[in-house]
Amino acid sequence: MNDNPAVNGNHAMNLEQKSMRDVFIDAIYERMKGNDKIFFVSADFGSPKLDRLRRDFSDRFLNVGIAEQNLLNVSTGLALEGFTVYAYAIAPFLTMRAYEQIRNNLSLMSHVRELNVNLIGVGAGLSYDVAGPTHHCLEDISILRNLPNMVLFSPSDWYLVQEFADYSLQVKAPKYLRFDGKPLRRIYGNGSGINSGINMKDGFTEIKKGSGICIVSTGFMTHRALEAAARLARQNLDVGVIDFYVLKPFNEESFRKVLGNYACVITIEEAFINKGGLDSIVACAVNGMDTHIKRKHMGFGDSYVFDMGSRDALHRLYGLDEDGIIKNILECVKDLA
Amino acid sequence: MVWIKVEKNDKRLLIDSITKKARWVRKETLKVHKIAQGTRIASSLSCVEIFSVLYYGKLLRHNPKDTKWDGRDRLIVSKGHGSICLYPILADMGYFNLDELARVCREGSFLGAIPDPIIPGYETVNGSLGHGIGVGCGIALALKRKGNERKVFVIMGDGELYEGAVWEAVMFAGQHKLDNLIVIIDNNKACMLGFCRDIIDIEPIGEKFAQFRWNALRIYGHNVETLYDTLKGLAEGKQDSGQDSSQDVKQDMGRDVGYDVGPNCPTVVVADTIKGKGVPALESDPISHIRNLSPDEIDKIMVTLP
Numbered sequence A: 001m002n003d004n005p006a007v008n009g010n011h012a013m014n015l016e017q018k019s020m021r022d023v024f025i026d027a028i029y030e031r032m033k034g035n036d037k038i039f040f041v042s043a044d045f046g047s048p049k050l051d052r053l054r055r056d057f058s059d060r061f062l063n064v065g066i067a068e069q070n071l072l073n074v075s076t077g078l079a080l081e082g083f084t085v086y087a088y089a090i091a092p093f094l095t096m097r098a099y100e101q102i103r104n105n106l107s108l109m110s111h112v113r114e115l116n117v118n119l120i121g122v123g124a125g126l127s128y129d130v131a132g133p134t135h136h137c138l139e140d141i142s143i144l145r146n147l148p149n150m151v152l153f154s155p156s157d158w159y160l161v162q163e164f165a166d167y168s169l170q171v172k173a174p175k176y177l178r179f180d181g182k183p184l185r186r187i188y189g190n191g192s193g194i195n196s197g198i199n200m201k202d203g204f205t206e207i208k209k210g211s212g213i214c215i216v217s218t219g220f221m222t223h224r225a226l227e228a229a230a231r232l233a234r235q236n237l238d239v240g241v242i243d244f245y246v247l248k249p250f251n252e253e254s255f256r257k258v259l260g261n262y263a264c265v266i267t268i269e270e271a272f273i274n275k276g277g278l279d280s281i282v283a284c285a286v287n288g289m290d291t292h293i294k295r296k297h298m299g300f301g302d303s304y305v306f307d308m309g310s311r312d313a314l315h316r317l318y319g320l321d322e323d324g325i326i327k328n329i330l331e332c333v334k335d336l337a
Numbered sequence B: 001m002v003w004i005k006v007e008k009n010d011k012r013l014l015i016d017s018i019t020k021k022a023r024w025v026r027k028e029t030l031k032v033h034k035i036a037q038g039t040r041i042a043s044s045l046s047c048v049e050i051f052s053v054l055y056y057g058k059l060l061r062h063n064p065k066d067t068k069w070d071g072r073d074r075l076i077v078s079k080g081h082g083s084i085c086l087y088p089i090l091a092d093m094g095y096f097n098l099d100e101l102a103r104v105c106r107e108g109s110f111l112g113a114i115p116d117p118i119i120p121g122y123e124t125v126n127g128s129l130g131h132g133i134g135v136g137c138g139i140a141l142a143l144k145r146k147g148n149e150r151k152v153f154v155i156m157g158d159g160e161l162y163e164g165a166v167w168e169a170v171m172f173a174g175q176h177k178l179d180n181l182i183v184i185i186d187n188n189k190a191c192m193l194g195f196c197r198d199i200i201d202i203e204p205i206g207e208k209f210a211q212f213r214w215n216a217l218r219i220y221g222h223n224v225e226t227l228y229d230t231l232k233g234l235a236e237g238k239q240d241s242g243q244d245s246s247q248d249v250k251q252d253m254g255r256d257v258g259y260d261v262g263p264n265c266p267t268v269v270v271a272d273t274i275k276g277k278g279v280p281a282l283e284s285d286p287i288s289h290i291r292n293l294s295p296d297e298i299d300k301i302m303v304t305l306p
Helices: A020-034 A050-056 A068-080 A091-097 A099-111 A140-145 A158-170 A221-234 A252-259 A278-287 A311-317 A322-336 B008-035 B041-045 B048-056 B086-093 B098-103 B132-146 B164-175 B205-211 B224-235 B295-304
Strands: A038-042 A061-063 A084-090 A117-122 A151-153 A175-179 A204-208 A212-217 A240-244 A246-248 A262-272 A294-300 B074-077 B152-157 B181-187 B215-220 B267-272
Touching: A020 A038, A020 A050, A020 A117, A020 A158, A020 A175, A038 A050, A038 A068, A068 A084, A068 A091, A068 A099, A068 A117, A068 B132, A068 B164, A084 A091, A084 A158, A091 A099, A091 A117, A091 A140, A091 A175, A099 A117, A140 A151, A140 A175, A140 A246, A140 A262, A140 A278, A158 A175, A204 A221, A204 A252, A212 A221, A212 A278, A212 A322, A221 A240, A221 A262, A221 A322, A252 A278, A262 A278, A262 A322, A278 A294, A294 A322, A311 A322, B008 B041, B008 B048, B008 B086, B008 B098, B008 B224, B008 B295, B048 B086, B048 B152, B048 B224, B074 B132, B086 B098, B132 B152, B132 B164, B132 B181, B164 B205, B181 B205, B181 B224, B205 B215, B205 B267, B215 B224, B224 B267
Parallel strands: A038 A061, A038 A084, A084 A117, A117 A175, A151 A175, A212 A240, A212 A262, A262 A294, B074 B152, B152 B181, B181 B267, B215 B267
Antiparallel strands: A151 A246, A204 A240
């Protein structure tokens, strides 16, 4: 059995919860010490960890105010002059208020000019559960995947986030970093048994091998997938889990190779389904394969979530909790039989 | 204007030569429109003198052989559609071959109806309005942090001021004292569907900027000498709140005069212009923006131009 406490379902006592933004801000803070070409720009969005960065690098920290469009435009200008920029805001506002600025000034412009702007969007999916649908972010993967030249990073844990810090400096392209708003447990890294599996170029890791059925998930939903897989393992059902963290660009050939080991794939995401999100990535990959693979997509239907309650409660309501996932998997088992 | 150092006679010669070049630019712009009817001619005729003074007045530091030269002033053309007059200037400066002007919008050309940053000499994307000033703010701040003393010029239209993102940038520039940022508004007073005063009247424009801690100048944007004196002062880092005293001022400036809000401020130059300048049929037309001139009309206009 895998020694990863996350995979075997006992991770609560082993792995410390951390917030992705705090881990990333600390990592950037360390790099700002030795690199005076880094700017950190916020649209009046904070974090306890941001305070020392604001204080110690006051000449390279900017608060543009509640002005996401200008956040993007100012960041573009800084990047055109050679700065690596981290632009920080709440995910739905960053991606949707300033979408045309992202399209024209980052995606389109980076066709001719090198621009290293890292958009840090906090509040992926239902992170801000009780704040309601204006603060939920169910569209970002779909709309940003559309834009050429963009890198799309959707991590499931803070260890990946930490690993991404150097990558964000090295890969000089506009990027969207889709961070969860809640502290999450670690999946990767020392003691997990899968620390060597992180591959930013592949864009995904098969964190649990299975037979017949695999779950493909991104962000927070990978935690749900692992929990469901661990429960099924206790019933002697071996379900694979693939965690997708670089949604664009990724190694499609490697992905198809892994998918080829399965007969059925279930995608799980906190996003609208059939709208261009993770499900579409998987569907496109499967469509290009010789072998027939059955697909099932889990996410939200064509409707916003006005219901009140915790993320767990909302997931239960929409069948995205462990029980819902297991139900879908068991249906697949029946279909395959 | 007190800071003009050029000898009087030398200056006269320079103004004459810019004027001649501006006439050539106006004609070349019409010639481009003759073969490329998708270009916005009226908006491109109102800023002929503005661009001509910046380039032929040698106020803008630039290097056609090295478009990324760090010692260049950054010119952000935010009203991209209305900058077709920059095509002949860039060709004349050596950014690309003059022959290219005969291929605008044709298959294989890099010169389109809306300029793109694939064109040598264009710094940024400009097809959608209201982005240039914010990007200009980022560049201006970056230059300051790098200790680079070059200026950032942003050319905007007045209709563009309706975009909310513009005012996010206006507030930002005032707050951060971006005194290396110079915005020139080609105030041709018309949008696509009519005169701005009938859509949303935001005059006096300079006053609005001054409220956000910008120095504001108001000048007549077709007078080469006035433009030269004003922009030369700004290019040399001097701020002046004086209002244009040119005899050529025909526009109603209302109560918008100069606003001197103090040192270390960004500057806006509201240049009163006429949309479709040089073509009487366009000058009087509130929807000149979407008027195309037929090749025959252009031939007739050409002989009337100085």
